[in-house]
Amino acid sequence: QVQVVESGGGVVQPGRSLRLSCAASGFIFSNYGMHWVRQAPGKGLEWVAVISYDGSNKYYADSVKGRFTISRDNSKNTLYLQMNSLRAEDTAVYYCAKEKRGYSYGESWGQGTLVTVSS
């Protein structure tokens, strides 16, 4: 069955970096766009970034543009989110989501990984 599993979260100081990973299985990873979506504690969903199936196209939310980089390794069935210059307002659960093919909706989601930015 389709599965995506996030890892790499933790507590990090403001200004530091962190890299999240998302391991995919149960589907042909290289055929699907992938998204990162975050949710601050007690708040709603905020879309973060998307990468096309082959990595050629990437889009970001304004709130993370220039600080976060989405990437993928199709040989490893893994999605990444490199987060630099972290701020307190980046504290959230970060979800990766497999796109519904041909549509920019999250069809299959992981359980998320918590990132806490605090000194």
Next chain:
Amino acid sequence: EIVLTQSPATLSLSPGERATLSCRASQSVSSYLGWYQQKPGQAPRLLIYDASNRATGIPARFSGSGSGTDFTLTISSLEPEDFGVYYCQQRSDWPVTFGGGTKVEIK
């Protein structure tokens, strides 16, 4: 960016009642709007894509309608497992954006 406004913020209903949730876009998104359900401690689940298409495995009591700037998610007869927070999301333009959510709670 396209702003999505959901109403009401909270809907208090009993099992068996009909739920009507609204999502309004700040500019036309054509039919490129989806709906998700999220329960506490869980990841979101895609219910409806492109305004009116049910995602795989979603019961027929969930239906979506609308186009342009005004959209509706209807749950025809609430089941106990339907309580949670519902979000709309547009894919018409980058960046993708979500609405603020509607909480459907047990009355």
